[in-house]
Amino acid sequence: MERSMSDLPIARKYRPQTFGEIVGQPHVASTLSRALESRRIAQAYLFTGQRGVGKTSAARILAKSLNCAAGPTATPCGRCPSCEQITQGTSLDVLEIDGASNRGIDEIRDLRASVPFAPVTGPFRIYIIDEVHMLTTEAFNALLKTLEEPPAHVKFIFATTAAHKVPATILSRCQRFDFRRIEVATIVEALRRIAHAEQIQLDEPALYAVARASEGSLRDAEVVLEQLATFATGTVTEATVTELLGAIESEALTGLMQAIVERNPIQALQVLTAQFxxxxxxxxxxxxxxxxxRNLLILSSTKEAPERTRLLARLIDEPADRLARLEEQAGRSTPQELLLWLQMATGAYELVRRTPLGQTIAELLVIKLATREQWQSLDQISRRLEGLRGPAVLHDRVEPQHRPAFAPQDAEGQGSFPRPDTPSPSPLQAAVPSGDREAGGTVSEMMPSDALLTMWPAFLERLGAQKMSLAAYLADAKPLDVNGGVLTIGLPGFALHHEVLSVAENRRLIDRLLSEVYQTPLHVQYATLPEPAAPQATAAPSLGGQPTVSPVVQEIVNLFNATILDRPRPA
Ligand SMILES: Nc1ncnc2c1ncn2[C@@H]1O[C@H](COP(=O)(O)OP(=O)(O)OP(=O)(O)O)[C@@H](O)[C@H]1O
Ligand SMILES: [Mg+2]
Ligand SMILES: [Zn+2]
Incomplete structure (x- = not known):
């Protein structure tokens, strides 16, 4: 019993014992406190939120508040027998049930059997059911009966990480509190306090690295802190943290993004390769x-925000002294561009999780981000479209069936592509005498390749917004020709490109977007572009007699007609 406090794991030793000690959940603490002070006490509470954000802690504090000798009170004394027993976990009036391991009807029957008995020490008998969503249907039904006719001395506190799995019949009988994921800045503060008390030395970037890695869970952060205390000698730095967690160091990310904002794809690739x-x-x-x-986007889109410094301190998950560098990088891009990048990176992330091509995809992503001039800015594209709309001819001659499918429900486009209020005629059609068009079939033979090329970036942009990876595969493609409703795209001769782009689902998407952008029904067909003169193919492998670069890098070098100036040495 008298186990000394210093033997306890940090996460237990620093379990909050009062509402005031719960961090990052001000709405929970204040609402519960006010309700207790005014004696508005519900029959059942549901605490929901991700793991390690304070649900169980809050449940125990609420139990103490209800049963404290001075209670019900928002500030339980912590010293009366009831408070002490609850803290120790020995109270006969507070029953903690783990829903995950007591899922069945029998456990709930036992619980129901105990319900009628009066509490021993305090005024209430309190059932805390953790991970309540794990109960079986029968158990839920049994529980529901108790919830329907509860004796006044019985209170329930349910905790769950998955409220959507709790039946509505139960939910409707609970007062619900949604626990938030805890902000990085808040976790950093809590860690700093604990590290100080435990005499663990960490520098600021290390604290932030721990906080970021814990993804909003203070418990996870505390567990890492504990590991660091045994793992490290001397002051813990960010490198120690990233080593322990396999995380990516901020310095590497900063370098990567610097290369990207400077439009230096080779440099960006080198940073990436070093990480791999x-x-x-x-x-x-x-x-x-x-x-x-995200950090860059926040910085570039809050320029005018009142109380910006305070806002940033909360939102940016980097130490304050990194801000200047971030600001500088953010200043080199527009919010629109950053949004587009985020979209592309999100697409890449999804693809990485679904395919075994992770490294290639990351490389393509980085290259695409670093060669943004090929991705025209949204501004440019919309201006271009505006230009096309104005002087376009044959407005009223476009037949209804030729109207573009700018369906409003096509939400994924997310406004990254301007939608004309009234459908404008297809630039392809506009250039064709109407008689021929009506005749059908041969429309496209007369299509000027100008129109084909003009709209191509808009198509890529739109595709990129929906499926970044596909757009990346089309980065070096060229629209060659339209004939009989078939648009031929020339691809560099990489088998992978043909393969990916030919997948039925991808084909459908490309067909649809081509039809929308060119405003005429189109199907895609692929052709292989002739090899470029390719001086690089021989230049790259001969890097000062060093061994050849990886095939992927070689492919990318070919793809972008690039030169490798230097390569990171193997660590
Ligand atoms: N909001 C918080 N304020 C202070 N400490 C916290 C908070 N959330 C978590 N902790 C720390 O993490 C430990 C575990 O928290 P707790 O058991 O309350 O989380 P939980 O939300 O119930 O997690 P789980 O869903 O995994 O059961 C606490 O003992 C405490 O050290
Ligand atoms: Mg818990
Ligand atoms: Zn008390």
Whole structure:
């Protein structure tokens, strides 16, 4: 019993014992406190939220509040027998049931059998059921009977990480509290306090790295802190944390993004390759980029915000002294562009999780981000479209069936592509005498390739917004010709490109977007482009007599007609 506090794991030792000690959940603490002070006490409570955000802790504090000798009170004394027993977990009036391991009807029957008995110490008998969503249907039904006719001395506190799995019949009888994922800044503060008390030395970037990795769970952060305390000697730095967690160091991400904002794809690839060489995980890398882009987007879109400094302190999950660098990078892009990048990175992330091509996809992503001039800015594209709309001829001659399918429900386009209020005639059709068009079939033979090329970036843009990976595969493709409703796209001779682009689902998407952008029904067909003169194919492998680069890098070098200036040495 008298186990000394210092033997306890950090997460238990620092379990909050009062509402005031719960961090990051001000709405929960204040609402419950007010209700207790005014004696408005519900029959049943449901605490929901991701793991490690304070649900169980809050449930125990609420139990103490209800049964404290001075209670019900929002500030339980912590010293009366009831409070002490609850803290120790020995109270006969507070029963904690783990829904995950007591899922069945028998357990709930036992519970129901105990319900009529009066509490021993305090005024209430309190059932805390953790992971309540795990109960079986029969158990839920049995529980429901108790909830329907509860004795006044019985209170329920349910906790769950999956409220959507709790039957509505139960939910409707509970007062519900949604626990939030805890912000990085809040976790950093809590960690700093604990580290100080435990005499663990961490520098700021290390604290932030722990906080970021814990994904909103303070318990997870505390567990990592504990591991660091045994793992590290001296002051813990970010490198120690990333080593322990296999995470990506901020410095590497900063370098990667710097290369991207400077439009230096080769440099970006080198940073990326160095990370892969260290065995870093692709999806962690892309998650890191997403987070980083989010930070840049916040910085670039809050320029005018009142109380910006305070806002940023809360929102940016990096130490304050990194802000200047981030601001500088954010200043090199527009919010629109950053949004587009985020979209592309999100698409890449999804693809990485579904395919075994992780590294290639990450490389393509980084290249696409770093060669943005090929992705015209949204502004440019909309201006271009505006231009097309104005002088376009034959407005009223477009037959209804030729109207573009700019369906409003096609929400994924997400406004990244301007939608004309009235459908404008297809630039392809506009250029064709109407007689020929009516005749059908041969329309496209007369299509000027100008129109084909003009709209191509808009098509890529739109495709990129829906499925970044596909757009990446089309990065070096060229629209060659339209004939009889078939648009031929020339591809560089990589088998992978043909394969991916020919998947039925991808074909359908491409057909649909082509038809929308060119405003005429189109099907895609692929042709292989002739090899470029390709001076690089021989230049790259001869890098000062060093061993050849990886085939993927080689492919990318070919693809972009690039030169490798230098390569990171193997670590
Ligand atoms: N909001 C919080 N304020 C202070 N400490 C917290 C908070 N959330 C979690 N902790 C720390 O994490 C530990 C575990 O928290 P708790 O058991 O309350 O989380 P939980 O939400 O019930 O998690 P789970 O869903 O995994 O059961 C606590 O002992 C405490 O050290
Ligand atoms: Mg819990
Ligand atoms: Zn008390």
């Amino acid at each position: 060489d260290q065995g870093k995980d692709v999806s962690l890398l892309i998650t890191g980029m997403l987070r980083y882009l």
